[in-house]
Structure formats: C-alpha cells, structure tokens
Amino acid sequence: MIKDVIVVGAGPVGLMLAGELRLGGADVAVYEKLPAASGESRGVGFTRRAAEVFDQRGLLERFGEVEWAQGHFGGVRIDFGKLADNHFSVRGIPQFQTEEILEGWLRELGVTVHRSHEVTGYRQTADKVTVWFDGPGGPGEETARYLVGCDGARSLVRSLAGIDFPGWGATRGMYMADVVGSGIRPRPIGERVPGGMVMAFNLQSGVDRIVIHDENLRPHEDRSTLRFTEIADAWQRMTGESIHHAEVRWISSFTDTTRQASTYRVGRVFLAGDAAHIHMPAGAQGMSVGVQDAVNLGWKLAADIAGWAPAGLLDSYHSERHPVGQLLMRNTRAQTRLYLSGDEMEPLREVMRDLVQIPAVARHLAGTVSGLDVRYDMGAADHPQTGLRLSPDLVLRRVGGGPVRVGELLHPGRPVLVVAGTGSGDSGVARAADGWSDRVDVVTGTWASARAGDQAVPEAVLLRPDGYVAWAAPSRYSLTEALERWFGRPQPAVPAAGDRHAAVS
Ligand SMILES: Cc1cc2nc3c(=O)[nH]c(=O)nc-3n(C[C@H](O)[C@H](O)[C@H](O)COP(=O)(O)OP(=O)(O)OC[C@H]3O[C@@H](n4cnc5c(N)ncnc54)[C@H](O)[C@@H]3O)c2cc1C
Numbered sequence: 391m392i393k394d395v396i397v398v399g400a401g402p403v404g405l406m407l408a409g410e411l412r413l414g415g416a417d418v419a420v421y422e423k424l425p426a427a428s429g430e431s432r433g434v435g436f437t438r439r440a441a442e443v444f445d446q447r448g449l450l451e452r453f454g455e456v457e458w459a460q461g462h463f464g465g466v467r468i469d470f471g472k473l474a475d476n477h478f479s480v481r482g483i484p485q486f487q488t489e490e491i492l493e494g495w496l497r498e499l500g501v502t503v504h505r506s507h508e509v510t511g512y513r514q515t516a517d518k519v520t521v522w523f524d525g526p527g528g529p530g531e532e533t534a535r536y537l538v539g540c541d542g543a544r545s546l547v548r549s550l551a552g553i554d555f556p557g558w559g560a561t562r563g564m565y566m567a568d569v570v571g572s573g574i575r576p577r578p579i580g581e582r583v584p585g586g587m588v589m590a591f592n593l594q595s596g597v598d599r600i601v602i603h604d605e606n607l608r609p610h611e612d613r614s615t616l617r618f619t620e621i622a623d624a625w626q627r628m629t630g631e632s633i634h635h636a637e638v639r640w641i642s643s644f645t646d647t648t649r650q651a652s653t654y655r656v657g658r659v660f661l662a663g664d665a666a667h668i669h670m671p672a673g674a675q676g677m678s679v680g681v682q683d684a685v686n687l688g689w690k691l692a693a694d695i696a697g698w699a700p701a702g703l704l705d706s707y708h709s710e711r712h713p714v715g716q717l718l719m720r721n722t723r724a725q726t727r728l729y730l731s732g733d734e735m736e737p738l739r740e741v742m743r744d745l746v747q748i749p750a751v752a753r754h755l756a757g758t759v760s761g762l763d764v765r766y767d768m769g770a771a772d773h774p775q776t777g778l779r780l781s782p783d784l785v786l787r788r789v790g791g792g793p794v795r796v797g798e799l800l801h802p803g804r805p806v807l808v809v810a811g812t813g814s815g816d817s818g819v820a821r822a823a824d825g826w827s828d829r830v831d832v833v834t835g836t837w838a839s840a841r842a843g844d845q846a847v848p849e850a851v852l853l854r855p856d857g858y859v860a861w862a863a864p865s866r867y868s869l870t871e872a873l874e875r876w877f878g879r880p881q882p883a884v885p886a887a888g889d890r891h892a893a894v895s
Contacts (some may be wrong), residue, residue, distance in 0.1 A: 392518060392532075392534055393533070394411070396532060397540055398521075399420075402489055402681055403664070403665075403684050404662075405495075405496060406681045406688075407684035410684055410687075410688020412499040414689050414855070415695070416691065416695045421504050422507065425505050426505065433483075433484070433485035433677040434483065434484060434485070434593055435483050435674045437480075437761045439762055442781075442797070442857065443682060443857070444681075445797040446801070446857050447801060448801045453483055453491065461673070461760065464742070465725075468746050468752050473756055477759075479759075514537070519659060521534065536660065536691055538687070539659065540684070543665070554651070556652060557719065560609035560645035562607075562726070563607040563645055564603050565616075565621045565624055565641075566599065569637060570597055571596075571636050573633075576592065587603040600621075600633070604624050605732060613642055616641060616642070618641050646726050648719050648723055651667065651715075654683075655707060662683040662711075664680060670725070672726055673721075675761075686707055686711050688803075693829075772865055775848050776859050776861060779857045780848075780851060781842050784839070786808060786833065787835045788835040804830070805877055808851050809832065810834070810836055810848070810849060819850045822869045823869070826877050826878075850869075
C-alpha cells in the first residue's frame with residue numbers, strides 16, 4: 391500500500407500540513423530527522439491570521455490564556471486598537487510549544503511522526519514519489535502519491551527538485567538569547583542605541599528574550615562557535631548594562647538573508663514554510679505564513695486524493711501562495727531597513743510615524759503584518775468579501791441550534807455554505823449545494839451582528855476549508871459555478887423517490 395502523502399520535516403509547518411491532510415481523509419506520514427522536538431524557541435508568537443487559522447481547527451484554545459500584542463511596522467507603532475478588525479497578534483509562545491500542541495493534535499488524528507528518520511533522496515514518476523531515508527533500523531524507502539518538503543531553509547526536497555532559491559544574501563547579523571534573571575528592563579518593540587538596536591521582552595514566566603543588532607557585527611552563519619559571553623559583551627557595550635550573570639536557556643544568531651523558491655510545485659513535489667521562503671524575522675511572520683501555506687495546500691491535496699478536486703486546484707497552491715511569499719519578502723526587507731538602519735533613516739521614520747496616524751495607512755500596514763489582507767483570486771466576483779478570509783469570530787444563530795462561531799464551523803476542515811439572509815430565496819441558495827452534500831456542509835441561521843470588521847456581513851457565504859470566501863451574496867455571479875470551481879463536479883442526482891426536495895423543486 392502506498393501512502394497518499396509523505397511530509398518531510400516536523401517543524402510547525404510540516405505538523406500543520408499533516409493535520410490538514412488527515413482531516414481531509416488522506417493517509418499521511420511525517421519524516422523528521424531529529425530524535426525529539428528541538429526545544430528551540432525561535433518563534434515567540436504568531437500573527438493574527440495564524441491565530442485565526444489555529445482557531446479554525448479548535449487549536450487556539452490549547453495555548454491557554456494568550457497575550458495579545460500591539461503591532462508595528464519596522465518599529466513604527468501601529469495602534470491596532472483603533473482599527474475595526476482585530477489585528478492583534480499572539481506573543482510569548484515559544485515555538486516549541488506550538489510544535490508540541492500540533493504534534494499532540496496529530497497523535498489524536500492518528501498521524502505517525504517518524505522521528506530519527508532523515509530523508510536522503512527521492513525520485514518522482516508520473517504517478518508516485520519514492521522517498522529514501524536513513525532511520526534507526528538503517529536505510530529504507532517509502533512510496534507515496536505526493537511529497538511535500540517542509541524541511542526548512544536548507545531544504546533537501548527543494549534542491550533535489552532543482553528549484554531555484556533566488557533572493558538576497560546576508561548583510562546584517564543579529565544575536566539573540568533567552569535568559570533568566572537578567573534584571574534588565576523590557577524594550578518590547580526595540581530601542582535604538584548608539585551603534586544599533588536592542589530589544590528585550592518577557593517570553594514566558596521568568597524567561598526574557600533579548601535581541602541585539604550591532605551595526606558592526608558581520609553576519610555569521612556558523613552558530614556552533616557562538617558563546618553567551620559574546621552576546622553579553624555586546625549588550626553591555628550597547629546599553630551599559632551587564633547580563634553576564636544571567637542564567638542562559640538558549641542562544642542563537644540570525645541574519646537578514648531573504649530568498650524565495652521560484653516555484654512551490656514540481657509535478658508531485660511541493661514546498662511549504664521556510665523551504666519556500668526565508669527572511670528576517672520581522673513581525674513574527676515566518677512560521678505564521680508557513681502555517682498558512684500548509685492550510686492552503688492541505689485541503690487541496692486531500693481533495694485530489696479523495697478524487698473530487700477540479701482541474702487546476704493543485705496549481706492554485708503556487709498561484710495563491712507564491713505572491714503572498716513575495717509580499718512577505720518585500721515587507722520584511724522594508725521593515726529591516728526602517729528598523730535597523732542608523733540615524734540616516736530617522737527622517738523617514740518620522741514621516742512613517744505621521745503616516746500611520748492616517749486610518750487608511752494604519753489599516754494597510756496592519757493588514758500586511760497581521761496577514762488579514764490576503765485576498766485570493768476567486769474569479770468573477772462582485773461582493774467585497776470575496777477572496778478575503780471571513781472572521782472566525784462572527785457568530786451565527788443557527789436555525790434549530792445554538793449560536794456558533796464561524797471558526798467552529800470550520801473545525802472539521804470542510805467547505806461550508808452559510809445561509810444567513812432573511813430573503814425568500816434563502817432555501818434556494820441552500821438547495822444549490824445539494825449536489826455537493828458529500829463534501830460541503832450547509833448551515834442556516836442569522837448573523838448576531840450586522841458587520842464583520844468594516845464590512846457588512848454577507849447574506850450567504852461559501853467558505854473554503856481554509857476560511858477564505860469563495861462566493862458571497864448578494865451577488866450576480868452564480869453559486870453553482872463557485873461550487874464547481876472549488877469543489878468539483880456535483881454528485882449524480884438522487885432518484886426522484888428519494889429526493890428530499892422533490893416537493894419544492
Ligand atoms: C530568531 C527568530 C525568531 C523568529 N520568530 C518568529 C516568530 O515570532 N513568529 C513566526 O511566525 N516566525 C518566527 N520565526 C520564523 C520561524 O522560526 C520559521 O519560519 C519556522 O520555524 C518555519 O517552520 P518550518 O516548519 O517551515 O521549518 P523548520 O521549523 O525549520 O522545520 C523543518 C524541520 O525539517 C527537519 N528536516 C530538515 N531536513 C530534513 C530531512 N532531510 N529529513 C527529515 N527531516 C528534515 C528539521 O529537523 C526540522 O525539524 C523566527 C525565526 C528566527 C530565526
């Protein structure tokens with residue numbers, strides 16, 4: 391028996407993708423070279439859209455009480471509190487905690503993560519991919535219909551697929567350390583000091599994350615020689631404070647290298663997460679965007695495996711996510727310059743501080759860093775919500791049921807048609823999806839509020855499993871066409887005697 395999908399890498403992106411595939415009914419295996427979770431706290435939170443994506447699968451509550459954080463663009467503060475939509479990000483969650491939660495979810499879904507299994511190569515043919523690995527029992531191989539490289543910045547899957555990784559090499563180096571008992575004061579969005587920038591914030595009870603940009607520090611990719619004294623010396627040089635006495639939990643360094651895979655798909659092989667894009671960690675975006683890659687790809691691959699994917703669905707992964715990666719590179723490069731350049735950037739920072747007072751500018755920049763401004767091309771559309779995500783916080787009062795949040799409607803990872811208008815045509819809208827009842831859920835009710843952020847709520851809305859609006863009413867465009875475009879051909883009609891709508895059709 392061949393697998394449906396092999397995922398290489400059990401970082402946050404590979405784990406999320408495996409869960410999405412399983413929800414869609416695919417038989418998936420994850421191969422990870424590390425014997426246990428890395429325990430690294432690289433990422434310290436996630437963007438609003440990543441929080442929403444976790445919420446859509448019932449995972450956000452597993453993080454417990456989270457700290458919602460204000461945003462900035464390259465150190466220029468944006469007042470999220472003044473915006474109609476909720477752009478607040480989540481802070482203070484070390485990446486290993488996100489990975490633990492996702493791996494726990496996979497255990498519940500019955501997905502095996504093969505740890506201590508390093509993928510060493512693969513070969514794809516017209517209908518399958520054979521993957522070779524080195525595991526505890528020696529070399530082995532497994533075959534699947536598809537392979538996804540979620541194997542990080544130095545992706546083997548990417549290089550063996552011959553996919554270019556163009557971009558910009560490192561020009562700056564940064565230090566980071568997680569320490570206990572440093573006694574320093576917080577500088578949550580960074581503070582300019584002569585010769586660079588320093589940042590310090592509480593990561594989790596008692597642990598502080600410090601980040602240093604020293605303009606004279608050359609980027610060094612080899613972290614093996616890095617010692618805490620080097621970091622503590624730099625902190626003292628730049629702030630006058632000593633942190634040499636602090637207890638060290640983790641140290642690392644990173645650069646502003648920015649690259650993006652030229653394509654996210656070659657035949658049966660796909661890339662997601664850092665394997666597809668790397669950049670300076672500005673605004674907690676890397677893992678967040680990678681997790682959204684996974685949520686975009688998962689249901690499409692699962693649909694292909696289940697046999698109902700319409701033509702072109704798999705290619706829409708690249709056409710939807712590659713532009714998001716391009717904008718990610720653009721915004722992180724812009725933020726890096728704004729944030730880390732010297733005094734010569736101060737006039738531009740002042741102009742930016744003025745500009746973010748204009749509501750439209752604040753909304754635009756907030757949408758960029760939160761991920762809420764992602765809009766996919768859904769074809770002919772005339773409703774302002776089409777292509778955007780629908781807020782998971784919207785509440786629907788169900789006919790014959792209690793109130794339910796949009797986020798909860800998406801927990802099963804299936805497409806949903808919500809019919810929430812009061813017009814006489816509503817039952818017709820619901821019936822239009824009859825032919826897709828094996829894959830599209832239909833829910834009817836009324837919205838508890840008239841607005842979603844700064845938009846009026848749609849009277850009816852067709853949601854993809856990733857939470858994006860494929861069709862919304864009122865619209866002069868056909869719901870049936872949207873159903874076919876995203877969810878394939880309808881099932882053959884049920885014989886008249888069993889037709890539950892015979893009386894009204
Ligand atoms: C200092 C810093 C701070 C950051 N802060 C944030 C933040 O706050 N928020 C945020 O969203 N992002 C942040 N990021 C970015 C984030 O850490 C990455 O984007 C994220 O780890 C990418 O996840 P991934 O699953 O794609 O790759 P990875 O996390 O790199 O996982 C790849 C996995 O693949 C495995 N692997 C590799 N090769 C093989 C092989 N051949 N066989 C088997 N397994 C293999 C690796 O062992 C690894 O477990 C930060 C990054 C840095 C450096």
